[in-house]
Amino acid sequence: MKGMTKLSVNINKIATLRNARGGNMPNVVKMALDCEKFGAEGITVHPRPDERHIKYADVLELKKVVTTEFNIEGYPDKRYMELVMKVKPHQATLVPDPPDAITSNAGWDTINNKALLIDIISELKSKGIRTSIFVEPKIEIIEAAHQIGTDRIELYTEPYATNYAKDKEQAVYDFVRAANRAKELGIGINAGHDLSLENLHYLKTCIPFLDEVSIGHALICDALYYGIQNTIQMYKRKLILN
Numbered sequence: 001m002k003g004m005t006k007l008s009v010n011i012n013k014i015a016t017l018r019n020a021r022g023g024n025m026p027n028v029v030k031m032a033l034d035c036e037k038f039g040a041e042g043i044t045v046h047p048r049p050d051e052r053h054i055k056y057a058d059v060l061e062l063k064k065v066v067t068t069e070f071n072i073e074g075y076p077d078k079r080y081m082e083l084v085m086k087v088k089p090h091q092a093t094l095v096p097d098p099p100d101a102i103t104s105n106a107g108w109d110t111i112n113n114k115a116l117l118i119d120i121i122s123e124l125k126s127k128g129i130r131t132s133i134f135v136e137p138k139i140e141i142i143e144a145a146h147q148i149g150t151d152r153i154e155l156y157t158e159p160y161a162t163n164y165a166k167d168k169e170q171a172v173y174d175f176v177r178a179a180n181r182a183k184e185l186g187i188g189i190n191a192g193h194d195l196s197l198e199n200l201h202y203l204k205t206c207i208p209f210l211d212e213v214s215i216g217h218a219l220i221c222d223a224l225y226y227g228i229q230n231t232i233q234m235y236k237r238k239l240i241l242n
């Protein structure tokens with residue numbers, strides 16, 4: 001559907017909860033399938049080297065059953081690349097996190113990492129995997145991302161989310177500029193980090209051509225109150241323009 005923004009649910013938090021007790025509750029694979037059943041258009045995972053949430057073995061299991069878009073985020077070290085080349089998800093989202101980061105906390109410097117990213121992106125594309133790179137909303141970073149040849153960027157929306165309550169027009173300003181430049185260059189646009197029921201609709205209103213949002217933390221927290229089925233529908237409604 002034209003103008004549709006896909007909701008990809010990041011299920012890392014489900015694995016974090018499971019890992020707290022060492023058993024298989026909640027079941028990550030079942031949760032992914034239920035998210036799809038309840039309307040998620042994609043499943044995102046972000047394996048980290050210490051496997052404190054999604055484990056590499058989970059990714060292999062999920063690959064067998066996920067029927068919507070499967071997106072694997074991560075820093076492109078040797079282990080990530082081996083996993084992604086084996087699993088061949090629909091999309092690989094590259095993040096520049098150091099291994100001990102609690103969560104992604106910056107976008108790529110696409111200017112100084114150009115050579116590295118060109119190599120990795122061409123390797124991924126040679127397997128038919130769509131590439132996305134996590135970036136801050138800066139014009140020069142987007143232009144370098146274009147030169148690198150990525151299919152998409154993912155706008156790192158934490159600053160938008162943080163500033164939203166203070167002044168939403170100001171908070172979204174750089175994101176709209178960056179998204180417009182990416183669109184001019186023919187790059188697809190994803191967004192993620194700290195998106196929530198509160199701030200998602202305004203982002204969609206300002207950047208109606210967003211291809212995908214990837215949401216984990218707030219969505220899983222909301223599901224504690226509303227249930228996962230309702231929550232997914234609530235997020236999807238935020239992506240509909242009136």
Ligand code: PXP
Pocket residue numbers: 010012046073093095103104134154191192193194195214215216217218219
């Ligand atoms: N996008 C990227 C690259 C991320 O690292 C994360 C967090 O793992 C998200 C999106 C989702 O962020 P949140 O959990 O705040 O919704």
